Amino acid sequence: MLNNDTIASSAKVAIVTGGSRGLGRNTVISLARRGVDVIFTYKSGRAEAEEVAACVRAEGRNAVAIQLDVADSATFESFADKVRQALQIFRKERFDFLVNNAGTSSGMSFLNAVEEEFDALFMVHVKGPFFLTQKLLPLINDGGRIVNISSGLTRVVMNNRAAYGTMKAAVETMTRYMAFELGSRKIAVNVVAPGAIATDFSGGVVRDNPEVNKAVSNMTALGRAGLPDDIGPMIASLLSEDNRWVNAQRIEVSGGMSI
Template identity: 65%
Template sequence: MTTTITPIAIVTGGSRGLGKSTALHLAAQGTDIILTYRSQAAEAQAVVAQIEALGRRAVALPLDVAVSARFADFAAQVKAALATTWQRDRFNFLVNNAGHGAYASLMDTTEAQFDALFNVHLKGVFFLTQKLLPLMADGGRIVNISSGLTRFALPGYAAYAAMKGAVEVMTRYMAKELGARGIAVNTLAPGAIETDFGGGTVRDNPEVNGFIAAQTALGRVGLPDDIGGAIATLLSPGNGWVTAQRIEASGGMFI
């Protein structure tokens, strides 16, 4: 009789938005979750409760992806959580989702804005992955979140899109270097989504929402579940042979 081991996923920024949707979709397909939050502990615990209601186990850990000096401590917390909650020493999936936006023209972007984007979206993803890889099982998978803005250009997002473009290159290098361990690494690039990201403009501004919907093949703006479902599908058992790819989930925005 073969015993199937439940996979464990780490989802950064899992207390809200796309990360929350990803965690819930993964739980629904049989994955246990370690989710991170920066400051919203109550929201994170509410997601843990939702995951547990689906019959899965979950732990919420604090993490500021902008502060790489604390990543070793975070890895130690992950190791302890694996031992305490699962009696295991390895996790299987990493979804590098945590992030924030910044809207400013090329001329108006400040160094502080640029550095904040760099620390979270590029440096943070690089070094957090580095610190967690010793705890990842061989044959695991990594999904890095990018953006449709690396394919099409909208004024005001130069710095943000530049970081995400770098993430896409980094993903291919990760796939190459980690292939020997059987670890698949891919990029998931959302289009415009109705969340509180960037102040909730896409969700709350009817003009912006209508403009994007009119430029999208499927005729509407994306929802968090569109992305959470896509990431969960990418991490499903049948997709293990997909690696080093940029997969856009935008409903056909600006095609």
Template identity: 60%
Template sequence: MPSQNNPSAQPKIAIITGGSRGLGRNTAIALARDGVDSIITYHSNREEAEKVVALVAEHGRRAVALQLDTGKVSAFDGFVEKVRSALSELGTDRFDYLVNNAGTSHHNSFEKTTEAELDSLYEVHFKGVFFLTQKLLTLIRDGGRIINVSSGLTRFSNPGSGSYASMKGAVEVLTRYLAKELGPRGITVNTVAPGAIATDFSGGIVRDNPEINKRVADMTALGRVGQPDDIGPMIASMLSDANRWINGQRVEASGGMML
């Protein structure tokens, strides 16, 4: 499999859900630096998605922004057709990398979490990942790569995050099964589990709340909270040919949080 950085190779293409903001945005830009084009999804903010398209273009690569609610499985068939059109626009009929990144936050105790809250988490964080990946299997190249974004919260426990972490834990199990079942096609599947990162996730609580920021930094071996630039390039590296032999693994990127 040619390296991403080989200028004579056909450009690689990544699909990144939730690519208009946070870690998805940073991943698209990191991949652009590595010579990878992207199809990014956004839930509602087209303006922010187009900013990412422009930033990718600044690195000499192309990106296409498509609207998608990753918790609405009924929309996936239509989305796949839009992906086909986007791939044609990018000069191919297949893509190479899938990054299941889109997600929502949730903070509530076990006692107070409602059925509606749990259903919403399930639809976005597990059911959506399961069926979107399934729908896109006909379009991903043999020898491709899939990254499912999880959370450090599947390793350590933080009260109020149990429902969210449980869905991420399910994705980590799914990752191992996908690695086994897609192995005959040469497709690797791994989980990336970020720690607390300073983005707008959860209303920007880690980024914008000095008390929370310090608390996270104090429990992290490297003495600070994570930044998007700590994660996007790491995901890009996981997708590169250099990491072709990593498969079915959970790789935590938390700076040594709660060791």
């Protein structure tokens, strides 16, 4: 979904992985509403990606959607080349913000964990963002910002989330090391940990199952399950100059789950 039309813009540019659905979609649109142009990825839903790009344009900003499977690190070099092409469209050489959002769900407990599925989760949630960020570092501006996405499940233990929670705990540690090593370039790196959100994630269980939604609401201080609009604007705000001195932090956005 690249084209050859160049777009003159003084706006900041963000890359959001997994930007065609759920929290990624909301983040892309929230950034556009703050005047940020966006390069976002989708795995297979081209029609969904085109719809998100149209939403960005409706906000008066520019968007480029690029196909990417974050589990396939062998494609990261070619993805970086496509990012360079997209930046040329924006008449830019570098981008400013990276949101490592793409992810998959898992219902594995410790006792029923299957090694093949565990490895697949690792590729998406840990190895993918680790090496994708490394590959994109030459293209991110000094003074830029990175946000990784974790989960409230690193703090609150629930049934059938052992593998998923373990991966997200690794993301949180990875974030601190990124912040430490990228500090010399004045790149701030933080991790956002959403609580249970009513999206199509995990088969839409929080959104579509009234019993699950009620259970989440009952354990949340603010009395309801989270919505995408609770997360995307927060991430966009974290990337703004208002939060330039926030670095190496885990920020839970859960409405106060299990406090």
